[in-house]
Amino acid sequence: MFENLSERLGGVFDRLTKQGALSEDDVKTALREVRVALLEADVSLPVARDFIKAVEGKATGAAVTKSITPGQQVVKIVHDALIDVLRGAEDPGTLKIDNPPAPILMVGLQGGGKTTTTAKLAKRLKEREKKRVLMASLDTNRPAAMEQLAILGTQIGVDTLPIVKGESAVQIAKRAKQQATLGGYDVYMLDTAGRLQIDQVLMDEVAEVAAATKPRETLLVVDGLTGQVAVEVAQEFDAKVGITGVVLTRMDGDGRGGAALSMRAVTGKPIRFVGLGEKMDALETFEAERIAGRILG
């Protein structure tokens, strides 16, 4: 579906004279192709623009040896720069969950995969880290969402907080904290309500829950195929409630995952995990190299 960036650049450089170092013109010509590739991969325009500017400085004058073509050299410089942006200092798969019971707040828009990801992550913590996990749904508007979490809990063998009708999100969160403490759980995960779009009521509710539970991690779950929307959602949630990381779902789809670059560049927050399907095992630790390769096609 997409033309491979190396092939694309190969074509460009065939028309240029090969020299010992990349000239300013070579780089400019090549980066025009890179820019198209980034936009095709759904990287947002301002992020693509800034990224290209940063790479331009690095690439101009870079040595081209006989063993590689100028096109390959540009691809390598771009690839390394992408990884630099995508990879944070922290280990993405390790969550701050010492001092039990550690609260993990799951936030995001409706349909982004929040409930599914809550259960996937609970399963992972249970199986890989031998943690005792309690999950609670705070989606008071959608009884079906609460039941969905309970069903997933049964399926993966993780406890869910019993549903009590008529409670507010904060009341449920406090009850989850109490039950996690009394029940000797290591972690309690709060699956907050989603909305179709960001609104003040949702943000206030999430902020109130955060104030009552002081989460160790606040993970934004966002559809990796939504490009620019994902970036706006991340900015908004980070500004209002402060996120500690991002989970990109639907990365099993056709998208090239440019949202990862945009979100990282704009919020500075690490991508922690990627969702790769509907099954409970379809969650992987984020790997910068893989996404960089995918973005470049």
Ligand code: GDP
């Ligand atoms: P929520 O409204 O944010 O809680 O979203 P849900 O967890 O209910 O997910 C919405 C739909 O997306 C469900 O049908 C999930 O099975 C599906 N889904 C969630 N994560 C992924 C993923 O990584 N890949 C795919 N293909 N589907 C997913």
